[in-house]
Amino acid sequence: MNLKELAKHLNLSQTTVSRALNGYPEVNKATRLRVEVAAREFNYTPNARAKGLATGRSMSIGHVIPTSSKREMVNPVFGDFITGASEAYVQAGYDLVLTLVEDGDEERLYRNIRDKGNVDGIIVHSPQMDDSRIALLLDLGLPFVVHGRASDITANYSWVDMNNRGAFRRATGFLAELGHRRIALVNGLEHMDFAYRRRDGYLAALEAHGLKVDPALLRAGEMTEMLGHASAQEMLALPDPPTAFLSSSMMTAIGLRRAIQEAGLQMGRDVSVITHDDELAYLKNGQTVPIFTATRSSVRAAGRRAADMLLRLIADPGCGPLHSLLEAELILGESTGPVPVARPEKTYRQGQT
Amino acid sequence: MNLKELAKHLNLSQTTVSRALNGYPEVNKATRLRVEVAAREFNYTPNARAKGLATGRSMSIGHVIPTSSKREMVNPVFGDFITGASEAYVQAGYDLVLTLVEDGDEERLYRNIRDKGNVDGIIVHSPQMDDSRIALLLDLGLPFVVHGRASDITANYSWVDMNNRGAFRRATGFLAELGHRRIALVNGLEHMDFAYRRRDGYLAALEAHGLKVDPALLRAGEMTEMLGHASAQEMLALPDPPTAFLSSSMMTAIGLRRAIQEAGLQMGRDVSVITHDDELAYLKNGQTVPIFTATRSSVRAAGRRAADMLLRLIADPGCGPLHSLLEAELILGESTGPVPVARPEKTYRQGQT
DNA sequence: TTGAAAGCGCTACCAC
DNA sequence: GTGGTAGCGCTTTCAA
Numbered sequence A, B: 001m002n003l004k005e006l007a008k009h010l011n012l013s014q015t016t017v018s019r020a021l022n023g024y025p026e027v028n029k030a031t032r033l034r035v036e037v038a039a040r041e042f043n044y045t046p047n048a049r050a051k052g053l054a055t056g057r058s059m060s061i062g063h064v065i066p067t068s069s070k071r072e073m074v075n076p077v078f079g080d081f082i083t084g085a086s087e088a089y090v091q092a093g094y095d096l097v098l099t100l101v102e103d104g105d106e107e108r109l110y111r112n113i114r115d116k117g118n119v120d121g122i123i124v125h126s127p128q129m130d131d132s133r134i135a136l137l138l139d140l141g142l143p144f145v146v147h148g149r150a151s152d153i154t155a156n157y158s159w160v161d162m163n164n165r166g167a168f169r170r171a172t173g174f175l176a177e178l179g180h181r182r183i184a185l186v187n188g189l190e191h192m193d194f195a196y197r198r199r200d201g202y203l204a205a206l207e208a209h210g211l212k213v214d215p216a217l218l219r220a221g222e223m224t225e226m227l228g229h230a231s232a233q234e235m236l237a238l239p240d241p242p243t244a245f246l247s248s249s250m251m252t253a254i255g256l257r258r259a260i261q262e263a264g265l266q267m268g269r270d271v272s273v274i275t276h277d278d279e280l281a282y283l284k285n286g287q288t289v290p291i292f293t294a295t296r297s298s299v300r301a302a303g304r305r306a307a308d309m310l311l312r313l314i315a316d317p318g319c320g321p322l323h324s325l326l327e328a329e330l331i332l333g334e335s336t337g338p339v340p341v342a343r344p345e346k347t348y349r350q351g352q353t
Numbered sequence C: 001t002t003g004a005a006a007g008c009g010c011t012a013c014c015a016c
Numbered sequence D: 001g002t003g004g005t006a007g008c009g010c011t012t013t014c015a016a
Helices: A003-010 A014-021 A029-041 A048-055 A077-092 A106-116 A133-140 A164-177 A193-208 A225-236 A250-262 A295-315 B003-010 B014-021 B029-041 B048-055 B077-092 B106-116 B133-140 B164-177 B193-208 B225-236 B250-262 B295-315
Strands: A060-067 A095-102 A121-124 A144-147 A159-162 A183-187 A218-220 A244-247 A272-275 A291-293 A323-327 A330-332 A343-348 B060-067 B095-102 B121-124 B144-147 B159-162 B183-187 B218-220 B244-247 B272-275 B280-283 B289-293 B323-327 B330-332 B343-348
Touching: A003 A014, A003 A029, A014 A029, A048 B048, A060 A077, A060 A106, A060 A295, A077 A095, A077 A295, A077 B077, A077 B095, A095 B077, A106 A133, A121 A133, A121 A295, A144 A295, A159 A164, A159 A295, A164 A183, A164 A193, A164 A244, A164 A272, A183 A193, A183 A225, A193 A218, A218 A225, A225 A250, A244 A250, A250 A272, A250 B250, A295 A323, B003 B014, B003 B029, B014 B029, B060 B077, B060 B106, B060 B295, B077 B095, B077 B295, B106 B133, B121 B133, B121 B295, B144 B295, B159 B164, B159 B295, B164 B183, B164 B193, B164 B244, B164 B272, B183 B193, B183 B225, B193 B218, B218 B225, B225 B250, B244 B250, B250 B272, B295 B323
Parallel strands: A060 A095, A060 A121, A121 A144, A144 A159, A159 A323, A183 A218, A183 A244, A244 A272, B060 B095, B060 B121, B121 B144, B144 B159, B159 B323, B183 B218, B183 B244, B244 B272
Antiparallel strands: A095 B095, A291 A330, A323 A343, B272 B280, B280 B289, B289 B330, B323 B343
């Protein structure tokens, strides 16, 4: 059933029915009620394409995820991010359009996304440090929010990010305070902004604790189980092996733990591991003390926030670039209870530059 | 730039320009060339909504993922599935619309999806054994392909599934052949079809090897690290603990391995683990022998296949329900080399019922 | 408070 | 080969 038929059935004009259904004030109360009842009765659902054509808005948001042989496959945390974003979209009546893109030809791709017109704005995933997409999107005038930041870009754009630097600084600090002197980092590809920041936090903590950096204890690559395994295996074979590992991903950590086990070492006794993507981690202190890193729910909160931000940007383009830095929970203690939700550290507006 | 403007610029009618751009045969070769050049020059991209309104097709596919507090969060393998599906969509010029839905009110929801008209078909994720959505969708006449099956449903519908039963039968068999008599299964929620089938395969293998089923070695729940940890902890405290574990998910396996380690046992020596979602698993035989379970790439292949299937169903609705069962790689051996891609076991058409 | 009619940008039918 | 024109289903002036 479409609007025309519904109107005919009610002996009303399309105009009135449309107005009644879209909450315009000038409709007679009784008329509106009649229309609403009939709409429900006939399961009337407006055609989104037609509505979009008429209003100029598509009521959907694009999520653009770069993939290529050189980058990682779709990151597992993406599911959590989307879950959070989706909440906002459902409430606001928006749809989510997912676009996986091989890198290369960004110019044409993003222009097409805009001109095709089936999204009102996009969320940009996996920014690199010098991500060229930001300038491009600013130029195209398509509203967007970046999930993460691009450290080498000076332009002012909207983003939502986890405090990666802070999380890794603290995690490294924990290990140092427990007496570890040889702390390894198995990171993601370091042209990715999140990985750069994590490394930065790691280095800062080493320096703060008077530990010197050993390049042999640093590894970066696609965050696979294989990377974790190979890295740990090689490092543990060093004359002066690490006694603790920081891992940037759950996947990497799985391989890393396997290598530790294969080396005949025991987690939490001989060697400690803290994983970023993981819900639980280990510290060396005789018996295992988990560090609770609530990354999954934090990422979900980030998704929610990014979506809210973008919707606001679309509704009120003048509200200027928005930023939000979320603090990931990182709790020393028992591994019980529900996962706490990340709290925003700060959110602020800023005038357009 | 839109069609009208482009046509005016070229001193041609919209009709001709449209025909030239859409590959209709009756266009003069020279004209077509002129049009194509101009289109590229002005970065002309047809408006998808207008095109959709005119053609009646939206050129996008919906992926519907149920979520609720009672079910698991978005499964990590979903990213791989989407990656595969996306390849097909890009080639065919389709977009991917992602819809996360809380369960309840399926009736209204799926009807809305159809009537809203911004997808031409959907992929149904996470089917339960008696999933009510299948009858509903069949009734609604919206083309769909299920990722997985619904064992309790007798209707004939299109699906793509991994051979979960076979994979768990084989995995259990490996362990039994290595001499394990007490093999535990930590499964997903067993009203989910994949979990039911995995359990079924596990039970079949036990029976084939003359091992008896011990309910104390069976656990099912949301596939979290906590489930894995709690399950393994309790089982290892039994008077007659298991010497091997099968885990339905990477997340569960992480917790499970932690419990093993906390119990002072050593993986691959005291106890063996095979994880489904994982790339590597362990067998007990003096030294560690990994089982390479190429689930990630297998799932990606499944996504690709499901998408191809749905596109075909949309193009030719008469081609009848299609089915495809994919075999997950499960290789005893070294953990090196690239991940092999799943081969289809069988694909066949079938007349409409 | 209601309705007629003009688009939104495109395709597709029919005439030339 | 090419062009005029009537929709696709909705919103939104403008009049009444």
